[in-house]
Amino acid sequence: MRHGFTAIQALALSLALAFLVLPVVAVFLQVSPAAMFSQLGGEAATKAIVVSLRTNLIADVIIIVVGTPAAWLLARHRTFPGRRLVVTLLELPLVLPPAVAGIALLVTFGRTGLLGGQLEALGVSIPFTEVAVVMAIIFVAGPFYLRQAITSFEAVDPRLVQAAATLGARPWRTFRAVVLPLALGGLAGGWALAFARGMGEFGATLIFAGSLPGVTQTLPLAIYSEMNRNLDTALAIGGLLIVIAAAMLLAVKMIPSWNPDPNSSPTSARRFATSPSTPR
Amino acid sequence: MxxxxxxxxxxxxxxxxxxxxxxxxxxxxxxxxxxxxxxxxxxxxxxxxxxxxxxxxxxxxxxxxxxxxxxxxxxxxxxxxxxxxxxxxxxxxxxxxxxxxxxxxxxxxxxxxxxxxxxxxxxxxxxxxxxxxxxxxxxxxxxxxxxxxxxxxxxxxxxxxxxxxxxxARADLLARPATPAVARLMGANLLPGTARPGPAGLTEVVLDTGGTVLSGEGGTGRVGVVVDPWEVSLVHGRPGDSQLNHVTGTVASLTPAGNRVRVQVGPVTADVTALSADRMGLVVGAPVTAVFKALATRLVPLAGETPPAAA
Structure with missing residues (x-):
């Protein structure tokens, strides 16, 4: 009886593994590595690589610059009224379908949208520009960084912050010299997750920014548009995105987070906290 | 703080x-x-x-x-x-x-x-x-x-x-604890009872646990008799010397600490040398009498029953 159940479990695991891994492997079996490289050198792919890298880097800089102080504020004040609501609102885009995010951005920043009139008066038109791509990425990927950053900051012992203050350190110095170094591993992990999500962003970008080659056509959008024209190009881009995603996942798992107890297990949950941060 | x-x-x-x-x-x-x-x-x-x-x-x-x-x-x-x-x-x-x-x-x-x-x-x-x-x-x-x-x-x-x-200073606190809490903190015995004037200018305290104790200090009403463990000796039977105070009971516990043994007899804790504990053959459950001089005791008013001494 027990052996039978174990066998069923093993079968389920094999099935899951095969189903999840086989399509990934298939991409690389379909096109030889040499052909992949030459396809990536083609015009459509190169343009998409440039667009994707540039928009993601700009988006990530904004995510980190705005998200880091915001997360520190939320981590430091764990009991203010409405905190749970604020954190939940920040996490909402994580579970929102990307198409909804795209249409929501459109009705906010589009010509006839909520802020469309004001933006038009300023002579600014956002939809179907590179700015729209950046905004779509920030909207869907930002919460990944925020959530991880809040968790990482919460893991910093408040005693150390107090100690720094009694030693005469102003809040900025405390943050820079004590909090940031201790949370850095977690922050980097959060950034890697945000970058991986941003590189894969498709739905919101398509609706809000369109798919103009060289302007708003990112790598996932290029896969979609090349699929009917040249399957090998689409597969090559797919392979590239798989490699990037795998590298990010590996980086997140290997990031050395500060470990006060050298004897504790290196795979402890604190190193790689992805659970939603909850107010304590 | x-x-x-x-x-x-x-x-x-x-x-x-x-x-x-x-x-x-x-x-x-x-x-x-x-x-x-x-x-x-x-x-x-x-x-x-x-x-x-x-x-x-x-x-x-x-x-x-x-x-x-x-x-x-x-x-x-x-x-x-x-x-x-x-x-x-x-x-x-x-x-x-x-x-x-x-x-x-x-x-x-x-x-x-x-x-x-x-x-x-x-x-x-x-x-x-x-x-x-x-x-x-x-x-x-x-x-x-x-x-x-x-x-x-x-x-x-x-x-x-x-x-x-x-x-x-610590010595003052030891000699004159203002409250029962101070006495306990200093490691002293605290025996609650009721004080009344006793013979020969001494104060007699009827302990809540039974028996009476004489003290050289003045006091009335609810008091705690404070006596340091090292002022308490243990004897078998009834002592006939100048030590006025005796509390008879059985040994409740024996805790060795270096060359000393801390002995619990009824409500009283006594520190005796390991040597004398050995010679007396002290074991848990053995009847024994704790004795101490009237002059080795201090009286503190018990909390809440009399106002604490002016700070």
Whole structure:
């Protein structure tokens, strides 16, 4: 009886593994590595690589610059009224379908949208520009960084912050010299997750920014548009995105987070906290 | 209390000043943040920065004095080590050096020995006492262990339920505890009873546990008879000597501590040498009489029944 159940479990695991891994492997079996490289050198792919890298880097800089102080504020004040609501609102885009995010951005920043009139008066038109791509990425990927950053900051012992203050350190110095170094591993992990999500962003970008080659056509959008024209190009881009995603996942798992107890297990949950941060 | 002084916790009401500078005053609306108070706080768990070396921890308090302070507490050889790599006593000295490096107007020690294991505590306590003796900075230490206060040879203020109930040198507290809590803290026996004038100018106390005790001190009403464990001797049978007080009971427990044995007889704790405990053949359950002189006792009014002595 027990052996039978174990066998069923093993079968389920094999099935899951095969189903999840086989399509990934298939991409690389379909096109030889040499052909992949030459396809990536083609015009459509190169343009998409440039667009994707540039928009993601700009988006990530904004995510980190705005998200880091915001997360520190939320981590430091764990009991203010409405905190749970604020954190939940920040996490909402994580579970929102990307198409909804795209249409929501459109009705906010589009010509006839909520802020469309004001933006038009300023002579600014956002939809179907590179700015729209950046905004779509920030909207869907930002919460990944925020959530991880809040968790990482919460893991910093408040005693150390107090100690720094009694030693005469102003809040900025405390943050820079004590909090940031201790949370850095977690922050980097959060950034890697945000970058991986941003590189894969498709739905919101398509609706809000369109798919103009060289302007708003990112790598996932290029896969979609090349699929009917040249399957090998689409597969090559797919392979590239798989490699990037795998590298990010590996980086997140290997990031050395500060470990006060050298004897504790290196795979402890604190190193790689992805659970939603909850107010304590 | 230390957190209030350091500015980490705001008291509901009051005034905190060091020398001429006011750090906190509810009436004047003053509440300086911790970084603007000249305070060196050694946390109970030391709160060393785990990602910095010992040297950088100390330099965080003040770069100019860092080397001098590390030398003062004897951790110069550990400069390059991280807090996770050194012993508890060394961590404590690092925290002390770090607190001193910012040249504080007052040094606060929050149970500085509580995080250490008992084996090293006595050693570290002695070193701490020696160090603190050399400092020309006022030191305020919070402890639950009278041995710490004894080692530092300082004035002691005993706090009970948030209030200072007695202040003074340790010897005074030992000789004249103001409240039962102080007596218990000093490790003395406290036998509750009711006092009335006794024979020959002595005070007779009828103990709640039965029997009477004579004291050389005056007192009436509800009192606690305070007697130090080392003033209590144990005898078999009824003694015929000058010791006026005897409490007869059976041995409830025997706790050896070095060359002494702490014996619990009914409500009384007695310290006797291991040698005499052996000679008397003391075992748990054996009948024995605890005796002590009337002059070895003090009487303290019991809490709530008479107002405490004027502070």
């Amino acid at each position: 230390l957190e209030a002084i350091a500015g980490l916790r705001a008291p509901a009401q009051g005034r905190i000043c060091v020398g001429d500078s006011v750090w906190f005053d509810t009436d004047a609306g003053v509440d300086l943040p911790p970084e603007r108070r000249s305070v060196g706080l050694v946390f109970q768990d030391y709160a060393l920065f785990p990602h910095m070396t010992v040297a950088r921890n100390v330099a965080f308090g003040g770069r100019e004095r860092a080397d001098e302070m590390m030398a003062l507490v004897g951790i110069s050889h550990l400069a390059g080590a991280r807090p996770g790599e050194i012993s508890g006593g060394e961590r404590q000295r690092t925290a002390l050096a770090r607190a001193l490096a910012c040249d504080p107007a007052v040094l606060l020690l929050d149970e500085p020995l509580a995080a250490l294991d008992p084996a090293t505590r006595a050693d570290v306590r002695a070193r701490l006492a020696e160090l603190v003796g050399h400092l020309d900075v006022p030191v305020l230490m919070v402890t639950h262990d009278m041995a710490d206060a004894a080692a530092l040879q300082c004035d002691v203020a005993v706090m009970d339920q948030g209030r200072v109930v007695q202040r003074g």
